[in-house]
Amino acid sequence: xxxxxxxxxxxxxxxxxxxxxxxxxxxxxxxxxxxxxxxxxxxxxxxxxxxxxxxxxxxxxxxxxxxxxxxxxxxxxxxxxxxxxxxxxxxxxxxxxxxxxxxxxxxxxxxxxxxxxxxxxxxxxxxxxxxxxxxxxxxxxxxxxxxxxxxxxxxxxxxxxxxxxxxxxxxxxxxxxxxxxxxxxxxxxxxxxxxxxxxxxxxxxxxxxxxxxxxxxxxxxxxxxxxxxxxxxxxxxxxxxxxxxxxxxxxxxxxxxxxxxxxxxxxxxxxxxxxxxxxxxxxxxxxxxxxxxxxxxxxxxxxxxxxxxxxxx
Amino acid sequence: xxxxxxxxxxxxxxxxxxxxxxxxxxxxxxxxxxxxxxxxxxxxxxxxxxxxxxxxxxxxxxxxxxxxxxxxxxxxxxxxxxxxxxxxxxxxxxxxxxxxxxxxxxxxxxxxxxxxxxxxxxxxxxxxxxxxxxxxxxxxxxxxxxxxxxxxxxxxxxxxxxxxxxxxxxxxxxxxxxxxxxxxxxxxxxxxxxxxxxxxxxxxxxxxxxxxxxxxxxxxxxxxxxxxxxxxxxxxxxxxxxxxxxxxxxxxxxxxxxxxxxxxxxxxxxxxxxxxxxxxxxxxxxxxxxxxxxxxxxxxxxxxxxxxxxxxxxxxxxxxxxxxxxxxxxxx
Numbered sequence: 001x002x003x004x005x006x007x008x009x010x011x012x013x014x015x016x017x018x019x020x021x022x023x024x025x026x027x028x029x030x031x032x033x034x035x036x037x038x039x040x041x042x043x044x045x046x047x048x049x050x051x052x053x054x055x056x057x058x059x060x061x062x063x064x065x066x067x068x069x070x071x072x073x074x075x076x077x078x079x080x081x082x083x084x085x086x087x088x089x090x091x092x093x094x095x096x097x098x099x100x101x102x103x104x105x106x107x108x109x110x111x112x113x114x115x116x117x118x119x120x121x122x123x124x125x126x127x128x129x130x131x132x133x134x135x136x137x138x139x140x141x142x143x144x145x146x147x148x149x150x151x152x153x154x155x156x157x158x159x160x161x162x163x164x165x166x167x168x169x170x171x172x173x174x175x176x177x178x179x180x181x182x183x184x185x186x187x188x189x190x191x192x193x194x195x196x197x198x199x200x201x202x203x204x205x206x207x208x209x210x211x212x213x214x215x216x217x218x219x220x221x222x223x224x225x226x227x228x229x230x231x232x233x234x235x236x237x238x239x240x241x242x243x244x245x246x247x248x249x250x251x252x253x254x255x256x257x258x259x260x261x262x263x264x265x266x267x268x269x270x271x272x273x274x275x276x277x278x279x280x281x282x283x284x285x286x287x288x289x290x291x292x293x294x295x296x297x298x299x300x301x302x303x304x305x306x307x308x309x310x311x312x313x
Numbered sequence: 314x315x316x317x318x319x320x321x322x323x324x325x326x327x328x329x330x331x332x333x334x335x336x337x338x339x340x341x342x343x344x345x346x347x348x349x350x351x352x353x354x355x356x357x358x359x360x361x362x363x364x365x366x367x368x369x370x371x372x373x374x375x376x377x378x379x380x381x382x383x384x385x386x387x388x389x390x391x392x393x394x395x396x397x398x399x400x401x402x403x404x405x406x407x408x409x410x411x412x413x414x415x416x417x418x419x420x421x422x423x424x425x426x427x428x429x430x431x432x433x434x435x436x437x438x439x440x441x442x443x444x445x446x447x448x449x450x451x452x453x454x455x456x457x458x459x460x461x462x463x464x465x466x467x468x469x470x471x472x473x474x475x476x477x478x479x480x481x482x483x484x485x486x487x488x489x490x491x492x493x494x495x496x497x498x499x500x501x502x503x504x505x506x507x508x509x510x511x512x513x514x515x516x517x518x519x520x521x522x523x524x525x526x527x528x529x530x531x532x533x534x535x536x537x538x539x540x541x542x543x544x545x546x547x548x549x550x551x552x553x554x555x556x557x558x559x560x561x562x563x564x565x566x567x568x569x570x571x572x573x574x575x576x577x578x579x580x581x582x583x584x585x586x587x588x589x590x591x592x593x594x595x596x597x598x599x600x601x602x603x604x605x606x607x608x609x610x611x612x613x614x615x616x617x618x619x620x621x622x623x624x625x626x627x628x629x630x631x632x633x634x635x636x637x638x639x640x641x642x643x644x645x
């Protein structure tokens with residue numbers, strides 16, 4: 001017998017503090033955020049998220065390096081288009097990590113353990129949703145921030161006179177911004193990242209919550225992304241090429257998640273169009289924003305019902 | 314104050330009635346809840362946790378109303394489900410700490426409590442390994458630990474011995490006994506095996522088809538039955554014949570003789586009979602009732618004719634709709 005018997009001092013009651021709802025929501029949020037990056041789980045769970053994060057950073061780093069060499073402001077990737085350029089990587093992250101958040105605890109029947117404790121159903125869902133949206137936001141915002149910092153370090157605003165000499169109108173490619181405009185663009189880009197994160201989290205979590213079998217969730221989320229974007233691009237192509245109908249093409253963009261958010265970026269946040277098409281005017285932007293809000297609210301409502309039911313099994 | 318009190322508790326699902334006008338009240342201690350599979354045990358626990366509103370009736374847990382004070386009940390109780398509920402890719406420590414936080418314990422306290430309780434349930438070095446590699450017995454211990462980590466006043470243990478081998482079953486029963494006796498935590502433990510509850514419980518509630526069959530202290534179930542069991546090495550029939558001739562009510566049962574105790578003189582008659590026949594007496598003991606008898610007997614009465622049940626809390630008529638579970642859940 002080892003030391004364990006010596007230290008056996010019998011059962012002790014706990015009469016310390018018991019914290020309230022805010023603490024539990026915060027802990028749950030932190031737990032899920034860690035889970036999204038595989039922290040607290042074996043090493044192989046960390047491979048995919050960290051690999052994808054590294055891949056996300058590469059183009060930003062390269063872009064900053066090229067900017068540093070060439071001093072050409074248009075060498076820098078536009079903040080608002082970074083998510084669209086990298087959308088396949090973002091979609092893979094969404095597909096592999098949404099099941100970790102949404103379906104892992106359903107699959108192993110852990111959910112009833114939460115609801116037999118003083119954890120509320122809505123708190124539970126909001127913590128999960130918030131954690132996954134935060135993970136996606138970090139994935140998108142860190143490279144965008146890297147671009148911004150890189151641009152500040154290489155001081156493109158100093159290049160303005162040269163650039164103006166070369167000449168480029170307001171839409172011209174070689175126009176460098178003032179520091180103020182530049183920062184505004186950056187903040188607009190971050191706002192776009194928030195919206196991307198919320199919309200993608202909504203879609204990813206709902207699909208994953210209904211496909212609890214291992215692997216199936218990943219496939220379902222990636223399929224939803226591929227199908228929506230492919231079908232929308234095909235419709236847009238047909239509309240523009242065959243019927244020369246840019247209205248249909250623009251509105252069709254609402255049905256692909258990345259195109260949807262880009263519509264808001266273009267029409268409401270003053271970004272340049274990166275997606276294939278967008279409906280014209282502020283109306284188009286407002287409609288797209290409304291669709292985004294609807295997606296988020298609908299997703300939370302569906303997740304609420306799903307987890308509430310699972311808590312009773 | 315009773316830890317659990319229900320008043321006309323009824324739970325109807327579209328196709329089955331899980332609980333039917335259940336009125337029962339139990340005092341602190343280790344309480345067994347017995348019934349065949351589908352008798353409504355798990356449904357009762359869900360209702361008592363305030364997770365599912367009953368179709369009718371009311372209940373209190375630790376003096377708190379299930380309909381209005383569900384959150385406060387859930388702060389004070391622990392729950393160990395019947396099914397597997399552990400994620401395989403985290404360690405027991407990590408999991409139990411997380412579950413402690415979900416009860417509002419600050420991080421440091423959560424870690425201390427988790428380490429303590431895992432030691433109490435008998436998990437040592439293995440608690441740092443992922444749960445996926447654990448044996449069934451170890452998993453049951455982790456499930457028990459997460460139910461106890463926040464130091465509840467009452468724990469619901471749903472079929473804690475399910476799937477365990479005889480040795481593991483013994484250890485789990487011993488743990489349950491310690492939770493009640495040493496930890497001072499009241500326990501509601503369900504099982505479909507009556508014999509094992511007889512040993513750890515102070516009080517046993519038996520439900521069948523959602524109705525109360527009986528609720529009383531264990532001693533009442535196992536009271537002396539007024540019968541003696543006599544075992545002799547050889548010559549069982551000689552002794553039986555002799556006792557019968559002397560006017561004692563006796564019948565053979567296996568290798569034993571079962572004798573009705575008419576009074577002090579019955580013992581003398583057996584002693585003299587054994588001595589005069591020159592037999593070797595192996596056993597002479599008062600036969601006690603087993604809890605199983607309570608459960609089996611009414612079934613036997615009821616199966617052939619729909620006669621009213623014997624025994625005090627006779628369940629009412631509407632038990633006919635669900636198919637009778639039969640005595641299959643009972644003895645082991």
